[in-house]
Amino acid sequence: DVQVLDSGGGLVQPGGSLRLSCAASGFTFRSYAMSWVRQAPGKGLEWVSTVSGSGTTTYYADSVKGRFTISRDNSKNTVYLQMNSLRPDDTAVYYCAKSDTLGGNYFDYWGQGTLVTVSS
Amino acid sequence: DIQMTQSPSTLSASVGDRVTITCRASRGINSWLAWYQQKPGKAPRLLIYKASTLESGVPSRFSGSGSGTEFTLTIISLQPDDFATYYCQQYDSYSRTFGQGTKVELK
Numbered sequence: 001d002v003q004v005l006d007s008g009g010g011l012v013q014p015g016g017s018l019r020l021s022c023a024a025s026g027f028t029f030r031s032y033a034m035s036w037v038r039q040a041p042g043k044g045l046e047w048v049s050t051v052s053g054s055g056t057t058t059y060y061a062d063s064v065k066g067r068f069t070i071s072r073d074n075s076k077n078t079v080y081l082q083m084n085s086l087r088p089d090d091t092a093v094y095y096c097a098k099s100d101t102l103g104g105n106y107f108d109y110w111g112q113g114t115l116v117t118v119s120s
Numbered sequence: 121d122i123q124m125t126q127s128p129s130t131l132s133a134s135v136g137d138r139v140t141i142t143c144r145a146s147r148g149i150n151s152w153l154a155w156y157q158q159k160p161g162k163a164p165r166l167l168i169y170k171a172s173t174l175e176s177g178v179p180s181r182f183s184g185s186g187s188g189t190e191f192t193l194t195i196i197s198l199q200p201d202d203f204a205t206y207y208c209q210q211y212d213s214y215s216r217t218f219g220q221g222t223k224v225e226l227k
Contacts, residue, residue: 045207062215111163
């Protein structure tokens with residue numbers, strides 16, 4: 001069975017940094033893009049970033065470009081989201097999601113989510 | 121970025137009703153559209169991709185249609201388990217975008 005387990009959330013001060021991790025299993029990890037999608041409290045879903053199966057291609061939402069970095073370690077079946085210069089409006093549940101293809105289109109398996117709170 | 125607009129934002133319905141949710145794209149996206157269901161405190165669940173292809177394990181009472189800029193999600197006979205929030209998502213552009221969501225609540 002496919003499993004996606006995201007972790008690493010917590011409370012961080014504005015301007016601080018945090019790294020989220022996502023461990024996946026049950027599929028050929030390197031063959032699929034992986035993504036992060038977030039949801040602010042009481043709000044809708046917002047795509048954040050996608051990394052291709054090989055890790056060589058990355059995409060970011062304008063709202064996080066230059067502050068967040070997505071990466072993956074295919075030897076560990078793990079994807080990361082390094083978040084720097086955090087702002088209060090980055091407060092959200094962050095979901096890791098497996099994409100349907102090497103390049104990533106839609107999201108067919110999701111983690112349970114990890115809460116990031118940016119507050120002083 | 122491609123903007124996705126869902127209507128209505130909230131829909132009140134009864135068990136057994138036929139329910140239709142609309143999603144409009146700010147420009148043509150062919151059939152590169154997915155639908156998700158989300159319940160409170162849970163991760164979204166993929167229902168439909170490529171506008172009309174049902175994901176494995178999703179009940180056949182769910183269906184999707186449309187292409188270009190206008191799409192619909194239909195539930196032909198609403199069941200108690202279907203009260204949730206539904207989102208569309210385009211994947212024509214590499215900047216993926218979601219609709220704002222449609223909450224289906226009990227009338």
